[in-house]
Amino acid sequence: DIQVTQSPSSLSASVGDRVTITCRASQDISTWLGWHQQRPEKGPKSLIYATSSLQDGVPSRFSGSGSGTTFNLTISSLQPEDFATYYCLQYKTSPPAFGQGTKVEIK
Amino acid sequence: EVQLVQSGAEVKKPGESLKISCKGFGYTFTSYWIAWVRQMPGKGLEWMGVRYPADSDTRYNPSFRGQVTISADKSINTVYLQWSSLKASDTGMYYCARVNTFGQSYGWGIDYWGQGTLVTVSS
Numbered sequence: 001d002i003q004v005t006q007s008p009s010s011l012s013a014s015v016g017d018r019v020t021i022t023c024r025a026s027q028d029i030s031t032w033l034g035w036h037q038q039r040p041e042k043g044p045k046s047l048i049y050a051t052s053s054l055q056d057g058v059p060s061r062f063s064g065s066g067s068g069t070t071f072n073l074t075i076s077s078l079q080p081e082d083f084a085t086y087y088c089l090q091y092k093t094s095p096p097a098f099g100q101g102t103k104v105e106i107k
Numbered sequence: 108e109v110q111l112v113q114s115g116a117e118v119k120k121p122g123e124s125l126k127i128s129c130k131g132f133g134y135t136f137t138s139y140w141i142a143w144v145r146q147m148p149g150k151g152l153e154w155m156g157v158r159y160p161a162d163s164d165t166r167y168n169p170s171f172r173g174q175v176t177i178s179a180d181k182s183i184n185t186v187y188l189q190w191s192s193l194k195a196s197d198t199g200m201y202y203c204a205r206v207n208t209f210g211q212s213y214g215w216g217i218d219y220w221g222q223g224t225l226v227t228v229s230s
Contacts (some may be wrong), residue, residue: 034217097167
């Protein structure tokens with residue numbers, strides 16, 4: 001099975017900061033990676049698919065990059081509503097695997 | 108608008124059975140796989156398995172095979188997650204999600220999530 005390692009597990013940042021979260025896959029998954037946001041006490045929401053394609057309605061301050069085994073989610077200017085936990089998901093092979101999550105907290 | 112609406116919170120005792128549901132709206136239900144994802148208290152997301160509502164095709168994560176059963180009733184656009192004998196360790200939030208290949212020939216991506224069903228198992 002392909003495993004995904006996400007880092008950091010948490011970070012503190014201020015409104016307006018640029019934030020980057022990284023996922024590393026145990027094998028080459030090309031661009032079969034998505035990112036999901038989970039706000040406190042809420043269900044997850046899909047942000048990005050195929051590494052870099054934004055879901056409809058997702059603000060352009062979110063971007064994704066990478067291929068193969070290393071992937072990044074970047075928030076260019078952190079907004080109050082972005083404080084949440086972010087999960088990557090490799091979906092090339094079965095079973096798909098989530099990263100462990102990155103909690104983005106207010107500094 | 109695509110929506111996945113899940114059944115309400117459940118409180119059960121160890122050894123009891125349970126079936127929770129996920130109903131799809133706003134799209135052709137039989138054209139997309141539905142996944143179930145577990146989130147234990149304070150923990151991350153775990154892929155449990157998927158079901159194709161149009162037929163009986165079901166794929167389980169080996170970690171969950173034999174622990175749960177995923178079924179569907181396409182006539183009412185609903186997929187189910189079922190336990191025959193609950194354990195305290197089954198306590199958690201369970202999400203259904205719509206699977207999307209995003210234009211590729213295969214893949215198990217997620218584009219929409221249900222609101223979650225909280226399952227509490229306690230004596």
